[in-house]
Amino acid sequence: MPLPFDAKALRGISEKLIQSHWENNYVGASKALNTVRGRLSQALADSNTPPYVYTGLKREQALRTGSVVLHEFYFGNLGGDGKAPADLRTRISQSFGTYDSWESEFRKIGLGLGGGSGWVVLGFNEHLKLLENYWLADHATNPAFTKPILVMDMYEHAYQMDYGAAAARYIDAFFANIQWDAVAKRLA
Amino acid sequence: MPLPFDAKALRGISEKLIQSHWENNYVGASKALNTVRGRLSQALADSNTPPYVYTGLKREQALRTGSVVLHEFYFGNLGGDGKAPADLRTRISQSFGTYDSWESEFRKIGLGLGGGSGWVVLGFNEHLKLLENYWLADHATNPAFTKPILVMDMYEHAYQMDYGAAAARYIDAFFANIQWDAVAKRLA
Amino acid sequence: MPLPFDAKALRGISEKLIQSHWENNYVGASKALNTVRGRLSQALADSNTPPYVYTGLKREQALRTGSVVLHEFYFGNLGGDGKAPADLRTRISQSFGTYDSWESEFRKIGLGLGGGSGWVVLGFNEHLKLLENYWLADHATNPAFTKPILVMDMYEHAYQMDYGAAAARYIDAFFANIQWDAVAKRLA
Amino acid sequence: MPLPFDAKALRGISEKLIQSHWENNYVGASKALNTVRGRLSQALADSNTPPYVYTGLKREQALRTGSVVLHEFYFGNLGGDGKAPADLRTRISQSFGTYDSWESEFRKIGLGLGGGSGWVVLGFNEHLKLLENYWLADHATNPAFTKPILVMDMYEHAYQMDYGAAAARYIDAFFANIQWDAVAKRLA
Numbered sequence: 210m211p212l213p214f215d216a217k218a219l220r221g222i223s224e225k226l227i228q229s230h231w232e233n234n235y236v237g238a239s240k241a242l243n244t245v246r247g248r249l250s251q252a253l254a255d256s257n258t259p260p261y262v263y264t265g266l267k268r269e270q271a272l273r274t275g276s277v278v279l280h281e282f283y284f285g286n287l288g289g290d291g292k293a294p295a296d297l298r299t300r301i302s303q304s305f306g307t308y309d310s311w312e313s314e315f316r317k318i319g320l321g322l323g324g325g326s327g328w329v330v331l332g333f334n335e336h337l338k339l340l341e342n343y344w345l346a347d348h349a350t351n352p353a354f355t356k357p358i359l360v361m362d363m364y365e366h367a368y369q370m371d372y373g374a375a376a377a378r379y380i381d382a383f384f385a386n387i388q389w390d391a392v393a394k395r396l397a
Numbered sequence: 398m399p400l401p402f403d404a405k406a407l408r409g410i411s412e413k414l415i416q417s418h419w420e421n422n423y424v425g426a427s428k429a430l431n432t433v434r435g436r437l438s439q440a441l442a443d444s445n446t447p448p449y450v451y452t453g454l455k456r457e458q459a460l461r462t463g464s465v466v467l468h469e470f471y472f473g474n475l476g477g478d479g480k481a482p483a484d485l486r487t488r489i490s491q492s493f494g495t496y497d498s499w500e501s502e503f504r505k506i507g508l509g510l511g512g513g514s515g516w517v518v519l520g521f522n523e524h525l526k527l528l529e530n531y532w533l534a535d536h537a538t539n540p541a542f543t544k545p546i547l548v549m550d551m552y553e554h555a556y557q558m559d560y561g562a563a564a565a566r567y568i569d570a571f572f573a574n575i576q577w578d579a580v581a582k583r584l585a
Numbered sequence: 586m587p588l589p590f591d592a593k594a595l596r597g598i599s600e601k602l603i604q605s606h607w608e609n610n611y612v613g614a615s616k617a618l619n620t621v622r623g624r625l626s627q628a629l630a631d632s633n634t635p636p637y638v639y640t641g642l643k644r645e646q647a648l649r650t651g652s653v654v655l656h657e658f659y660f661g662n663l664g665g666d667g668k669a670p671a672d673l674r675t676r677i678s679q680s681f682g683t684y685d686s687w688e689s690e691f692r693k694i695g696l697g698l699g700g701g702s703g704w705v706v707l708g709f710n711e712h713l714k715l716l717e718n719y720w721l722a723d724h725a726t727n728p729a730f731t732k733p734i735l736v737m738d739m740y741e742h743a744y745q746m747d748y749g750a751a752a753a754r755y756i757d758a759f760f761a762n763i764q765w766d767a768v769a770k771r772l773a
Numbered sequence: 774m775p776l777p778f779d780a781k782a783l784r785g786i787s788e789k790l791i792q793s794h795w796e797n798n799y800v801g802a803s804k805a806l807n808t809v810r811g812r813l814s815q816a817l818a819d820s821n822t823p824p825y826v827y828t829g830l831k832r833e834q835a836l837r838t839g840s841v842v843l844h845e846f847y848f849g850n851l852g853g854d855g856k857a858p859a860d861l862r863t864r865i866s867q868s869f870g871t872y873d874s875w876e877s878e879f880r881k882i883g884l885g886l887g888g889g890s891g892w893v894v895l896g897f898n899e900h901l902k903l904l905e906n907y908w909l910a911d912h913a914t915n916p917a918f919t920k921p922i923l924v925m926d927m928y929e930h931a932y933q934m935d936y937g938a939a940a941a942r943y944i945d946a947f948f949a950n951i952q953w954d955a956v957a958k959r960l961a
Contacts, residue, residue, distance in 0.1 A: 225937075229937050229938050233888065233937075233938035234888050234938065237888065237938075238888075241635065241637050244635055244638070245637070245638065248638055253498070253501065253502055253505065258505075259509075259617065259620055260505050260506070260507075260508035260509035260511070261509045261617050261621070261645055261649075262620070262621065262624055262642065262645065263505050263506070263509055264506060264509030264510065264532050264645075265641035265642050265644055265645045266638065266641050267506055267509070267530075267531070267532035268532060268534070268641055268644065269637055269638065269640075269641045270531075270532075271531060271532060271533075271538065271540055273637075274522070274525070274529075274540040274541075275540050275541050277525070278522070278524045278525065278540065278541040278542055279541050281524065282524075282541070310441070313441065314441055317441065317446075317448050317451050318448070318451070318452060318455055319448075320448035321447075321448035321449045321451055321452030321455070322452065323448070324797065324798050324801065324802075324928075324930060325890055325911070325928070326889055326890040326928070326929070330541075334462070334466070335544070336466045336469065336470075337462070337465070337466065341462075342455075343455070343458075343459060344452050344455035344456060344458075344459060345459075346456070346459075346537070347889070349534070349538050349539070349540065350459065350537050350538060350539070351537070351538070351539035351540065351541050351542075351543075352459055352462040352463050352466065352537065352539065353462075353463050353466040353467050353470070353518075353539050353543075353545055354466055354539075354543065354544055354545060355539075355541075355542065356523070356542055357541055357542060364888075364889070364890075364929065365890070365928065365929035365930050365933055366888060366929050366933055366938060369929055369930055369933035369934055370933055370934065370937055373789075373790075373793050373797075373934055374793050374797035374798065374801075374930060413749075417749050417750050421700065421749075421750035422700050422750065425700065425750075426700075429823065429825050432823055432826070433825070433826065436826055447805065447808055449805050449809070449833055449837075450808070450809065450812055450830065450833065452833075453829035453830050453832055453833045454826065454829050456829055456832065457825055457826065457828075457829045461825075512609065512610050512613065512614075512740075512742060513702055513723070513740070514701055514702040514740075514741070535701070552700075552701070552702075552741065553702070553740065553741035553742050553745055554700060554741050554745055554750060557741055557742055557745035557746055558745055558746065558749055561601075561602075561605050561609075561746055562605050562609035562610065562613075562742060629874070629877065629878055629881065634881075635885075636881050636882070636883075636884035636885035636887070637885050639881050639882070639885055640882060640885030640886065640908050643882055643885070643906075643907070643908035644908060644910070646907075646908075647907060647908060647909075647914065647916055650898070650901070650905075650916040650917075651916050651917050653901070654898070654900045654901065654916065654917040654918055655917050657900065658900075658917070686817070689817065690817055693817065693822075693824050693827050694824070694827070694828060694831055695824075696824035697823075697824035697825045697827055697828030697831070698828065699824070706917075710838070710842070711920070712842045712845065712846075713838070713841070713842065717838075718831075719831070719834075719835060720828050720831035720832060720834075720835060721835075722832070722835075722913070725910070725914050725915070725916065726835065726913050726914060726915070727913070727914070727915035727916065727917050727918075727919075728835055728838040728839050728842065728913065728915065729838075729839050729842040729843050729846070729894075729915050729919070729921055730842055730915075730919065730920055730921060731915075731917075731918065732899070732918055733917055733918055
């Protein structure tokens, strides 16, 4: 998918960074995923492939698949004014006690990933019927059967170019640019 | 959830094993998840909790959540006669070229996890609209936004008691007991 | 390496289990490692190999290498009478406050891995000059530059056959069979 | 440890980046490790701590310990002129066939980690008596009992500020600044 907003339009996240993020990390993951799929077909057709060699490739598939999906959700929830509509705040409050509790936990998970890599996801677990914040260690982490509602990339490519190691300032910028209408649609 | 079938009813998977699996691994994960949730509430309320201590707990939440959800899908797709209905075979063939290709890959991923731990999941990726087999390294691995359709536990507690290290024989037993009607409902 | 003790000699760990563990998990890992090394040579020589496909194989190398090394330390510290000599107890006490603190932490890490997979290692970090207990999530986890001193396998293949899910009883059996002379030599 | 070279002295790696890397990632990890150790003492003394909560903290200890150790090796092998002395080239050739094979694999592993996080380590496995290149998925990955000889940080904080997503250009800069005398001492 193309960037769903003007790369110049974000406040506090530079055009250069977001363009590099989209092209190198998202488009790059899509291409890598295609290559991995081709390799998997070859490896499956070759009866000499040991299972533990095959799973090495499946891991790459899992990582690239997660990267593609999560990046689409991430870019899809940016480009807005960061103002959560009242009904969404209410919906979130119902699950987290207060809206501030939700935001506090979401930010805390992000800070804990600073200097490393991973994602923070407000997700709706379709099986447990729970709206929860999740910590993702990498592209391939995810609690089973969870619909991403709000996704924040904490890989350092999401902020180092603009903020260096100051992950907290990036998190502020992320919040300021949330496209809440898109988020609301996912939760509907 | 209770075991959705008589623990004595499986062929090639003993009552003792399935009972232990359900009680120790699934019920145990549910209890642990509750405890972890309590600890998370305390830790979030305590402003002295460093983010990297908090994420240690979030990782445990991710693991236990995945364990609860995946075990419910696993037990939910056992207890049948292992005979895939024709329309489901057709549906799978459409995604994997042939039904045999699907089964061959599903088994290969399982063998690659033998002697270790993880899951094999035939999943429907709701975002990419793809039916694919996934390799899960542990309870917290999962390609984002994937609905589990057929789930095979490859943690050694799923087979060591009956088969020792012979993971391939367990995979045969798993296939012989698939409850395909339940699988079909998930895909509908 | 061959088993450094008579497979019948352990108390509370059956000949059948230890034989299977040695043959299927340790010898199996050695063989897999050789295969992976061959695949790596081929892949490196082929300029069409994308880096992310290559790293999939390197991960398998890391896992099998860790499995071979850790299993040799594990079998190497079994076959004894479980009685830690006084000077070793003193040495451990100096690092952990008391010998009981050490044992209490070592066992606790083991229990935390119950139902999953991993290792507990009393290790000497050669860089930090610290004797510490480490939690290893899998064969490829390890704090950099750590010499294993006492190694306990917590993969379920180390106990399920004898104890089912009762990891605590396996940990008791492990302690009863520690070959402390071998441990002392590693620390010397 | 302080930076073992003048932060202004590297070619192709800016003072700003290396200063931030040292202070935020290395010093930050040291501080976090101290905090985690304190939390572990409290948690071990509290008999109400469930093992799976305790292992959440042990994971953080493993990560911070690896981060401290690997960063010290990394900074310790920078600040040189990048010219490997003849005897070291010979030593490396003996293990890898040719020196170019070694460098080719080392760089390939690095490229495979581009856009994510991890380390590339030329390490001497003290148990297997092998000099090999290792792929480390994160701070806590490592083949057991391996002495780091040459360490390259591939977390994005090692290059994003200077090179954005161009990991290959960072790898060139890394090679141009290797302090080979320090590397030789580790291998001696």
